Amino acid sequence: MQAKSKVQNRDFIRVGKSKIQGQGVFAKRNIPKGTRIIEYCGDRVPKRDLLVDFANGITSLIYVLNLNDSIAIDGERNGNDARFVNHCCQPNCEVYIFDNIPYIYAMENISRWTELTFDYKLQSMSGKRLSKKERIELFPCKCGAKKCRATLIAQ
Numbered sequence: 363m364q365a366k367s368k369v370q371n372r373d374f375i376r377v378g379k380s381k382i383q384g385q386g387v388f389a390k391r392n393i394p395k396g397t398r399i400i401e402y403c404g405d406r407v408p409k410r411d412l413l414v415d416f417a418n419g420i421t422s423l424i425y426v427l428n429l430n431d432s433i434a435i436d437g438e439r440n441g442n443d444a445r446f447v448n449h450c451c452q453p454n455c456e457v458y459i460f461d462n463i464p465y466i467y468a469m470e471n472i473s474r475w476t477e478l479t480f481d482y483k484l485q486s487m488s489g490k491r492l493s494k495k496e497r498i499e500l501f502p503c504k505c506g507a508k509k510c511r512a513t514l515i516a517q
């Protein structure tokens with residue numbers, strides 16, 4: 363019983379229709395700042411394979427999270443609800459990695475039914491620096507934040 367109630371205490375989120383785009387993740391109850399909300403699950407993939415996987419239609423690269431210099435986690439493959447958390451340029455959550463496992467944390471107090479977001483900070487997979495125009499064309503952002511930088515790619 364003890365273990366079960368602990369799991370329920372971790373049950374913070376619900377997937378639903380997003381105003382940003384498609385599906386999103388919403389707070390089912392008030393979430394205090396600093397709360398570890400959910401693990402970001404997915405297959406661990408060598409980064410050097412990602413462009414080939416993209417070309418073969420295996421991944422869209424949108425749900426790829428950097429784990430370290432050589433490995434990424436692709437939420438599109440065996441991911442959990444965490445992959446439905448939308449990107450925002452002014453997010454209320456952030457991903458931190460502990461013991462090689464990424465978790466989504468609340469960066470502020472989040473009220474019930476607020477949509478959760480984090481900054482995807484996508485990297486250019488080819489290793490070549492993209493121009494601003496290329497960044498916006500390849501991975502556009504329409505998050506609606508006042509300071510939207512118009513692309514999911516990190517500055």
Ligand SMILES: [Zn+2]
Pocket residue numbers: 450451452503504505506507509510511512513
């Ligand atoms: Zn944006």
